[in-house]
Each structure stands twice: as structure tokens, then as C-alpha cells.
Amino acid sequence: MAEHVIEIKGLWTRFGRQVVHRDIDLSVRRGEIMSLVGGSGSGKTTLLRQMLGLERPARGEVLILGESLHGGDPGVMRRLRDRRGVLFQEGALFSALTVFDNVALPLRELRTLDEGLIHDLVMMKLSMVGIEPLHAYKLPADLSGGMVKRIALARALALEPELLFLDEPTAGLDPDRSEGFVTLIREMHRELNLTVVMVTHDLDTLVALSTRVAVLCEQRLLIVGTLDEVVANPDPFICNFFMGERGRRALDAVRNVEATT
Amino acid sequence: MPAPATPTIPAPDVRQVIAADGTRRFELSGAWTLRALRFRLTELTPRLAEYAAAPAAQWDLCGVQAIDHAGAMLLWRAWGRRRAANLVLNPEHESFFGNLELPAERPREHARRDPLRLLVFLGRKLLSVLDHFTTMVAMLGQVVLDAGFLVRQPARIPWREISSNIYRTGTQALGITALVGFLIGVVLSFLSSQQLKLFGADAFIINILGISVIRELGPVLAAILVAGRSGSAITAQLGVMRVTQELDAMAVMGIPHTLRLILPKLLALAVSMPLIVLWTDAIALLGGMMAAHAELGIGYRYFLSSLPDAVPIANLWLGLGKGVVFGLLIALVACHFGLRIEPNTESLGIGTTNSVVTSITVVIIVDAVFAVMFKDVGII
Numbered sequence: 001m002a003e004h005v006i007e008i009k010g011l012w013t014r015f016g017r018q019v020v021h022r023d024i025d026l027s028v029r030r031g032e033i034m035s036l037v038g039g040s041g042s043g044k045t046t047l048l049r050q051m052l053g054l055e056r057p058a059r060g061e062v063l064i065l066g067e068s069l070h071g072g073d074p075g076v077m078r079r080l081r082d083r084r085g086v087l088f089q090e091g092a093l094f095s096a097l098t099v100f101d102n103v104a105l106p107l108r109e110l111r112t113l114d115e116g117l118i119h120d121l122v123m124m125k126l127s128m129v130g131i132e133p134l135h136a137y138k139l140p141a142d143l144s145g146g147m148v149k150r151i152a153l154a155r156a157l158a159l160e161p162e163l164l165f166l167d168e169p170t171a172g173l174d175p176d177r178s179e180g181f182v183t184l185i186r187e188m189h190r191e192l193n194l195t196v197v198m199v200t201h202d203l204d205t206l207v208a209l210s211t212r213v214a215v216l217c218e219q220r221l222l223i224v225g226t227l228d229e230v231v232a233n234p235d236p237f238i239c240n241f242f243m244g245e246r247g248r249r250a251l252d253a254v255r256n257v258e259a260t261t
Numbered sequence: 262m263p264a265p266a267t268p269t270i271p272a273p274d275v276r277q278v279i280a281a282d283g284t285r286r287f288e289l290s291g292a293w294t295l296r297a298l299r300f301r302l303t304e305l306t307p308r309l310a311e312y313a314a315a316p317a318a319q320w321d322l323c324g325v326q327a328i329d330h331a332g333a334m335l336l337w338r339a340w341g342r343r344r345a346a347n348l349v350l351n352p353e354h355e356s357f358f359g360n361l362e363l364p365a366e367r368p369r370e371h372a373r374r375d376p377l378r379l380l381v382f383l384g385r386k387l388l389s390v391l392d393h394f395t396t397m398v399a400m401l402g403q404v405v406l407d408a409g410f411l412v413r414q415p416a417r418i419p420w421r422e423i424s425s426n427i428y429r430t431g432t433q434a435l436g437i438t439a440l441v442g443f444l445i446g447v448v449l450s451f452l453s454s455q456q457l458k459l460f461g462a463d464a465f466i467i468n469i470l471g472i473s474v475i476r477e478l479g480p481v482l483a484a485i486l487v488a489g490r491s492g493s494a495i496t497a498q499l500g501v502m503r504v505t506q507e508l509d510a511m512a513v514m515g516i517p518h519t520l521r522l523i524l525p526k527l528l529a530l531a532v533s534m535p536l537i538v539l540w541t542d543a544i545a546l547l548g549g550m551m552a553a554h555a556e557l558g559i560g561y562r563y564f565l566s567s568l569p570d571a572v573p574i575a576n577l578w579l580g581l582g583k584g585v586v587f588g589l590l591i592a593l594v595a596c597h598f599g600l601r602i603e604p605n606t607e608s609l610g611i612g613t614t615n616s617v618v619t620s621i622t623v624v625i626i627v628d629a630v631f632a633v634m635f636k637d638v639g640i641i
Contacts, residue, residue, distance in 0.1 A: 095605035096607045110295075112302050116338070117302075120334050121330070123364075124361060160294060160296070
């Protein structure tokens with residue numbers, strides 16, 4: 001049995017009187033790429049924020065790497081900081097710091113690394129995500145959205161985490177860049193033995209990366225399974241989501257690639 | 262089954278083995294990951310450096326249970342940024358040593374120290390002040406043009422924005438201006454009474470309070486409070502609208518910023534400031550009157566009936582006029598700095614600070630100008 005990196009048990013979320021999640025159970029296995037999908041307002045991002053410990057569910061428990069996030073232990077966030085990395089939707093780079101300082105920040109926070117090692121580690125991470133050294137001392141405001149995302153990924157990977165959270169990794173990138181970013185994530189996943197949890201709207205990204213897919217719909221977790229299992233489900237929401245024009249195109253594309261290789 | 266809370270990580274270590282034929286071998290063991298290494302770096306780094314200096318040694322990484330890029334980089338640096346000549350390692354760890362070669366960096370140029378840097382600094386500051394001044398005048402000009410346009414097309418006057426701005430900058434400021442005005446009135450009156458009592462000139466408390474509050478303190482106090490309260494709010498609001506691209510959206514819809522955002526704020530402050538000045542004057546005089554009653558025994562009725570004789574009415578008009586001018590200036594400065602904010606967090610903070618500091622400074626400078634210009638008005 002594969003080890004579970006994330007376990008969500010009996011999770012409920014309420015905003016006022018509105019129930020967003022009703023009794024959700026979800027486990028993420030080590031080494032897989034789990035995609036969370038669902039319509040707008042289905043609470044994908046809320047669920048992700050709960051997995052990060054930024055929001056507290058009304059009921060239920062979230063275990064990350066065996067630690068309960070909402071158990072009231074103040075040390076959890078500190079212990080988890082070098083075991084998980086997060087890529088926020090807009091990158092969330094600190095606008096007052098240069099690219100180099102952004103990536104160096106988590107390393108400096110450890111307080112035990114010397115500046116020379118930090119410099120080399122930062123430069124290596126930047127070159128891994130395809131950022132040239134000449135951009136290292138620029139401010140995030142001077143860079144394009146695609147580069148900001150790459151740098152944010154480098155920052156998320158700075159502490160060599162085993163768990164990576166991605167919130168809409170390809171939103172706001174043009175098709176060429178998002179293709180490149182998907183390839184980058186796939187490489188990082190393979191190279192660093194990452195477990196990835198991803199929220200996405202983008203079918204191409206979903207099809208290209210997911211090991212398993214979890215579909216959130218009408219407050220519940222509709223289905224968790226491989227892409228083929230999910231697509232085979234007759235639920236009308238899934239039909240709309242995957243079997244619409246765009247969905248079929250994305251699925252066909254991936255099938256063609258599989259057929260030719 | 263949940264994993265144990267903190268799985269024990271085998272500590273990284275390096276061991277020197279000298280074979281019978283004298284060749285040296287360094288055996289690494291444990292986890293060479295950032296998480297395991299960070300507490301042992303101070304100890305391991307010098308040892309690695311020392312071992313790496315040994316010639317023709319073999320490095321045996323087969324005992325390493327886990328490694329990541331940080332661990333690989335640490336070894337790489339110890340080896341002098343190249344792969345050790347005689348290296349044995351697990352094939353699955355090979356990939357971590359693949360991309361350690363960093364792309365060459367051009368050394369950053371350090372700015373030369375310019376002997377005239379002080380002059381250049383002063384010149385830049387002066388030019389920036391001039392730039393602020395000209396853009397502010399240009400904005401005022403645009404607002405005047407817009408006002409002319411609105412006079413011709415009264416249907417397009419943004420009444421709703423004006424009224425909501427009057428409410429926010431005026432009505433909501435009544436509480437704080439009353440509190441501050443009252444306390445200043447009490448303190449001023451109390452201190453002056455102490456001095457006047459020495460000369461037996463008790464009745465002059467009315468002149469002192471009346472002239473200073475109505476002519477000077479009321480308008481300046483109200484302006485400083487409003488600059489801190491509404492000026493910062495206006496700057497921050499415009500700044501956030503820049504960050505969220507709302508300003509761009511308005512421009513694209515063909516709604517000029519000056520017409521819909523700035524003109525209403527200017528008009529609103531020009532209307533609400535004199536009213537706030539009047540309110541502050543009244544409350545400060547009330548406070549002063551109460552303190553005078555307590556300290557000098559001057560009756561309320563006497564105080565109020567002698568106030569018009571002691572203070573010529575011109576002072577009130579002067580104070581209200583100052584209120585209008587201060588209101589316009591505060592709104593102008595706040596809008597000017599708000600529109601200059603760039604879409605990042607730091608700029609927002611700096612812009613808001615500059616806006617408040619500048620508007621308070623401008624208010625005090627203009628107040629001094631008023632004092633000189635109207636030195637013959639309203640003073641007996």
C-alpha cells in the first residue's frame with residue numbers, strides 16, 4: 001500500500017450558512033500528481049488553502065505528512081516549512097525584493113547556511129527553472145508573468161520539499177509558455193520525487209500532468225481516480241467538463257500522443 | 262495508517278578510510294539532504310574542505326541514503342566546483358550531480374563614487390520637486406477644464422460621488438475634530454488664564470481664545486486632521502485602483518480620471534473643510550469657555566456676548582476661506598500622489614506617507630502665506 005502524504009477526513013466547510021464542502025475524504029499518495037477540479041465556486045481553492053493551513057475547516061481533519069494541521073499545535077507550520085512548497089496563482093513574489101532575494105529568503109530563514117552556499121543554491125534553482133543569471137537582480141515588477149511563475153516555482157523548491165502545492169499553475173500564461181511550464185513541472189516531479197497537489201481549470205495541464213484527478217461538485221467529492229476512470233463516469237458535470245469541445249480536444253491530443261509513442 | 266510525526270533522518274557523516282596501500286577513501290553516509298544537513302553544516306563544511314584538499318582520494322557515496330540538490334551542491338563546492346575525479350555513487354543519485362554547473366555570471370558593476378554626488382543628489386531632488394509641482398498644476402488645470410465642461414453639461418455632474426465624498430471626508434470626521442478641538446481649547450484657555458491672572462487682565466481671555474482659535478488654530482487643526490484621515494485614504498484608494506487596474510478600466514471606458522475621481526474629491530473637500538473648520542472652532546471655543554469659567558470665573562453668557570466685540574467678523578471669513586483653500590490643497594496633493602503610485606506594495610506605502618507629509622507641510626506653508634497676506638485684516 002502506498003503511503004499517504006495527505007489525508008483529509010470528514011471535512012466540512014461553511015461560509016456563514018452556506019455549506020461549501022460536505023463530508024470530504026481524500027488521500028494523496030506519495031509520488032503522485034493529484035489534480036483538484038470542479039466548477040467555479042466549488043471550493044477547490046478553499047480546499048487547497050485548508051491543506052496549507054491558511055484556513056480552518058468547520059469540521060474534520062487534515063493530515064499533512066502525518067501531522068494534523070488544525071490540531072492547535074503551533075509548531076506544525078514551522079516543521080512543515082521545509083517539507084512543502086507552494087506556488088501561488090500570481091506567484092506571490094515579494095515585490096520589494098529582487099528575484100535572487102526572493103529565492104534566497106527561505107534559505108536564509110534557516111539561519112545555518114552561509115551566503116556562498118545560498119548564492120550557489122539560488123543560482124542553481126534559477127537555472128533549473130530556466131531563468132538566466134542576468135535576471136537575478138531584477139525586481140519582480142520588471143519581469144513577465146511567465147518568468148514570475150518560474151521564479152515562484154524556484155522559491156517553492158528552494159528548501160527541497162517533498163510536497164508541492166500548485167494553485168492554477170498555468171493560469172495567465174500563453175499556450176507556448178504554459179506548455180513549457182507543464183514540461184518544467186513534469187521534470188521537477190520526476191527529478192525531485194515530488195508529490196504534487198494541483199488546482200487547475202486548464203484541461204491541457206490537467207491531462208498532461210495528473211496521475212489522479214479528484215472532482216469536486218455540489219459540495220461533495222464526486223470521484224477520485226485516474227483520468228480514464230473519471231472520464232468514464234456518466235455524471236452530467238463530468239460530461240460537461242471533459243466531454244465538451246475543449247475537453248475532447250485535450251483528451252484526443254493526449255491519446256494521439258500515446259498512440260504514436 | 263498515518264506516518265510517524267517526524268520520521269528520524271539518518272544524520273549525514275563523512276569518514277576517512279586509509280587502505281593498506283596508502284590510498285585514501287572518504288565514505289559518506291546518512292542523508293545528505295538540506296533538512297538533515299542544516300544543523301551540521303558548521304561542522305561538516307570545514308571537514309569536507311580539508312578532505313577535498315587530499316590528492317587522489319576516492320569519494321564513496323554508496324552509503325548515502327538520500328541526497329538532494331543542496332547536499333550535492335555542498336560536495337560540489339568542497340570539490341572546487343567540479344566533479345571529484347574518483348567518485349563512486351548510487352546510479353539513482355547521479356541526476357543530482359548533473360546540473361550543478363552554474364551559468365557564468367557577469368560580475369555586477371559597482372557604481373563608482375561620483376565626486377559631485379551631493380550636487381547631483383540635490384539636483385535630482387530639486388527636479389523631482391519641480392516635477393511634482395508641474396504635474397500638480399497640470400492636474401489642477403485639467404480639473405478646471407472639467408469643471409468648465411460640467412457647467413456646460415450639468416447633467417454629467419457626478420453628484421453621487423461628490424455627496425459620498427462629503428460624507429466620508431466631512432461627516433465622518435466630526436468626532437475626531439471635536440475631541441481634538443475641545444482638548445486644545447481647554448489647554449489653551451487654561452494656560453492663558455494662568456498668565457492673564459498675574460496681570461489681572463482676565464477679560465482678555467476672550468480675545469486671545471477668539472482670535473487664535475477662529476483665525477488660526479481651528480483651520481490648521483482641522484486641516485491637519487483631515488490630511489491625515491482623508492488624504493491618506495484618498496491616496497491609498499487611488500493607489501489600490503492603480504494596482505487592480507481599475508484606473509485603466511475607467512480610462513478605456515472613456516471616463517476621465519479627473520472628472521470622475523479627482524473633481525468630486527476636490528469639490529467635496531472644498532465644501533466639507535470650511536464646515537469642519539466652523540465645527541472645530543465652535544467646539545474649541547466651548548472647551549475654552551468652560552476652562553475660563555472654571556479658572557477665572559467668567560460666565561458663559563458674558564463670554565458669548567463679548568465674543569463678537571473681541572473678534573472682528575473678518576477673522577471668521579478668513580478662517581473659513583483658509584478652510585476652503587486647505588481642503589482643495591489636501592485633495593489635490595492626495596490625488597496627485599495616489600495617481601503616481603506604481604503597482605507594487607512598497608510604492609503604495611511610500612506614496613501614502615509622502616502624500617500625508619506633503620499635504621500637512623503644504624497646509625502649514627500656505628497658512629504662513631495667509632498670515633503675511635492678511636496681516637492687516639481682522640486684527641484691531
